[in-house]
Every structure is written in C-alpha cells, then in structure tokens.
Amino acid sequence: MYAADVGKQKLTFGVSGMLWNRSLVMYDKETGTLWSHILGEAMQGKLKGETLEQVPCVMTDWKTWSKEHADGTVVMLSRSSKEYKTDFYKKPEQFVLGIADGDKAKAWRFDALAKTPTINDTWRGKPVAVLFDKESVSARLFSRKVGDRELSFESGETGIRDKETGSTWEPTTGRATVGPLKGKHLTPLNGIVSYREVWTKFHPKSESYPSGRK
C-alpha cells in the first residue's frame, strides 16, 4: 500500500506486464518509470532512485475488519480468485511480517507468531511490538511508545495486555479497549505480509525472528 505522490507529482500506476524476481513491476502513466512493487522503488526511468511512501495497512479477515470498521467502505469488484481466506495460511512457516528501510530489514515468521502472539522487539533502535491475532491470522507491527511511555506486551487468556498498565489492546487496530489506556492507539509501522522466500530474495541480509533461521 503506497502513497501515490512523489514530491508534488501525483502518479497513476498500472501493471507493466513485466516481472522481476517473480514480482510485479509497476509503471506510472505520468513518466513511464518502472517501479518494483515489493520495494516501492523506481528502478528504471525518469524517477529512478525515488521511493514511494508506504502507508500502514493490515491484512486481516473480513469478519474482523468489518466489525472494527463498521462505518467504513469496501471495494467491490467481481472475484478474480477464491483462495485468499484465513486457511490460506495453512503453512505458517512460509509467511513473514517484514519491515525494510534502506539496507536494513527484519522479518518475523508466522509460525513463531502463532506460538508467541506478542513479540517485544526493536527496529532501528526503537521499541516495537509484533501483535498477532490467531483467529484472523493477522500480524501487525507497532511502535511500543505511547506518549512518553514505553510499553511491553504479553498475551494471555483475555487477550493482549501491556505489562505497565494492564490495559488490553486489539492486535489488528492497535487500540486499547479496556484499562487505564482505553481509547489510546499504538502507532502502526510499515510491516508487510510476504512469502518468506520472496522476502529473503529481496532482502537477503534481513534479520529474522526467530534468529538464525532464514
């Protein structure tokens, strides 16, 4: 999910008909520049070297999203596939939640998240948490800073709580639903769900959680 503006120019993207490393190459109608879909980088053409701003998003199921965003909208086209349901993740070891910035990258494996649905970690020296919802198979990366406070999370029978205040947090929205921080939001970061194999191909030096296993 990208912002379509580069500097003051609004770009309109289309499918170029090309693949690079088995991944989509986009073009923009305004300049004809070719963009790597997974990197968000201009690879060839007038805007080469530019990077698209990622917009934080979540991949979750319709049940969860529609409950949490009942006043929102949804794009409705005819279906072009049927396979993308929660059972798409039957082999969780094939998937990661990854984040990349310049030459740094880190990825958290879905099989690890299925066992430990809250991971307190750091990214580029800043405290972050991966929160995972097993039912909807949603993984999301957030900053652990709320105001001046740094939180750490744990999961239990009643959901995900922070150890500092005991507030309960919704993993897909980052919203505190119960407790002293009720109504506060964690800041989402640009984590993306990807096949582990594809992630490693585009980010071969990526750190991995659990460590030591690519």
Next chain:
Amino acid sequence: MQLNLSPFVAFCVIVGCDPSGSAPSDQAQHGTEEFRPQKLLEPLPPLTEFPVKKVSDVGTDLNPSELVIGLTVGKESRAYPINMLTGPRREILNDTLGGKSIAATW
C-alpha cells in the same frame, strides 16, 4: 501487500518463463542487483474507477473468512478484498482515501 504468487505469476509459469528468473537468488542483493525484468504482457491501463460499497451494505457479498487489506487514513477506512485484487488486470487500484492519493496494491 506483497504476496507475489498471484495468478500473474501462475501465468508466468504457464507461458514457460524460468521462475528462477534472470538473476540467481544467491546474487540477489537489494540495491546492487541489476534490474532485469522479464516482459510477459503489454502494459495494462491503470485502474482508476471501481465500485465501492459501505461496509453496512455488504451483507453476504463477502465471506467472513475472506482476507482483506485494510487501510485507514485520517477518519476514513477502506477494505480491499484480496480475492478481488488478483490478476494482471487488477493488482493496483489508484484510489483516494482521507484526502490522500493511494496506490492500493498488496
């Protein structure tokens, strides 16, 4: 989002391009690897118009277990069902949400 084994790649396999591609994976290094895309199709026109519904009007048009990409910008939220984004004629929707221009892709 970037789940890349879409029907587009299936197409790539069907038409017989080598899925290991032009660059062996052990040479792949972000930022240094040569950009050598393989052309499979003619460029497709950007998608700028598509129907949008209110969540409250969807009813049974979506299955509860279907995956969506969800986006919130300011006070506006929109879901993009992945089963409606696959295929070379989809993949990227040029959209506006909360006043921000978005390339909705996954």
